[in-house]
Amino acid sequence: MDEQLKTHLQELINWGEDTKESLSASSLSELEIQQWLDQVDLWQWKVNELLQDDRELTSSELNTINEEGKRIFKDIKKWKDMMANKEVPYGKHELPTLPYAYNALEPYISEEIMRLHHLVHHQSYVDELNKAENELYNKEPNDSMVKHWLREQAFHGSGHYLHSIFWKNMIPDGSGEPHGMIRRQIEKDFGSWPEFKSFFTKVASSVEGVGWAVLLWVPASGRLAVQSFEKHQLFQLADGIPLLVLDVWEHAYYLQYQTERKQYIENWWNIVNWQDVDERLMNARVTV
Numbered sequence: 001m002d003e004q005l006k007t008h009l010q011e012l013i014n015w016g017e018d019t020k021e022s023l024s025a026s027s028l029s030e031l032e033i034q035q036w037l038d039q040v041d042l043w044q045w046k047v048n049e050l051l052q053d054d055r056e057l058t059s060s061e062l063n064t065i066n067e068e069g070k071r072i073f074k075d076i077k078k079w080k081d082m083m084a085n086k087e088v089p090y091g092k093h094e095l096p097t098l099p100y101a102y103n104a105l106e107p108y109i110s111e112e113i114m115r116l117h118h119l120v121h122h123q124s125y126v127d128e129l130n131k132a133e134n135e136l137y138n139k140e141p142n143d144s145m146v147k148h149w150l151r152e153q154a155f156h157g158s159g160h161y162l163h164s165i166f167w168k169n170m171i172p173d174g175s176g177e178p179h180g181m182i183r184r185q186i187e188k189d190f191g192s193w194p195e196f197k198s199f200f201t202k203v204a205s206s207v208e209g210v211g212w213a214v215l216l217w218v219p220a221s222g223r224l225a226v227q228s229f230e231k232h233q234l235f236q237l238a239d240g241i242p243l244l245v246l247d248v249w250e251h252a253y254y255l256q257y258q259t260e261r262k263q264y265i266e267n268w269w270n271i272v273n274w275q276d277v278d279e280r281l282m283n284a285r286v287t288v
């Protein structure tokens with residue numbers, strides 16, 4: 001075994017030690033920590049065996065050990081992130097902060113629109129969702145009002161969740177074309193990236209009045225799907241998990257584009273955050 005490979009294997013073992021240290025210092029429960037420590041230990045043991053063997057490794061052996069390490073570290077990170085996402089009690093939703101400045105998406109979406117859209121429209125979905133949840137879960141709802149509050153919950157709740165995805169689906173200057181798992185899945189299900197882009201654009205343009213264009217992961221069929229949502233909540237595939245959403249309500253573009261909704265949709269492609277969409281797909285696939 002050459003020195004370079006030995007150093008690499010030793011680095012993997014050190015990498016495992018660092019991970020175990022950070023796990024032990026984390027706020028996860030003892031049981032959870034132990035479960036991850038066991039996985040890292042077993043993997044480190046395999047790396048150490050290879051190191052002790054002191055023979056040349058095949059590229060497949062090296063690849064397997066590298067990939068297993070990457071998978072364990074990725075899973076630990078995902079688990080920690082998941083645990084960090086605290087439960088939201090009924091009636092306690094909050095407006096999420098934008099992951100960039102209000103003027104960061106210019107020239108495609110103006111600062112004025114972003115301020116109104118986030119601070120006024122999204123805030124109102126959050127407030128009204130809290131009101132509906134308080135009525136439904138924190139009080140004894142009046143029989144005749146149950147339907148009303150359920151409708152309010154569906155409308156404002158979907159409005160809040162979709163906007164929360166929408167902000168993260170965008171990034172200043174865009175991220176170019178999709179890569180990674182989302183790229184492969186788009187090519188598998190839609191033929192090619194340009195075919196998907198043109199189809200999604202058509203769906204967004206077809207929305208009557210107010211609504212969204214949405215790319216979803218459908219666990220039941222193990223495929224992507226594209227569809228429109230009227231308002232925020234109607235005509236949804238019940239089992240779908242939104243990955244990429246485009247707000248085509250007038251409040252999302254009118255001040256800047258007036259009746260040129262087509263231009264807004266075309267320009268929006270310049271600020272899509274494919275990294276975010278890829279992560280959403282990965283999470284959607286492992287949580288079902």
Ligand SMILES: [Fe+2]
Binds near residue numbers: 163249251
């Ligand atoms: Fe909106």
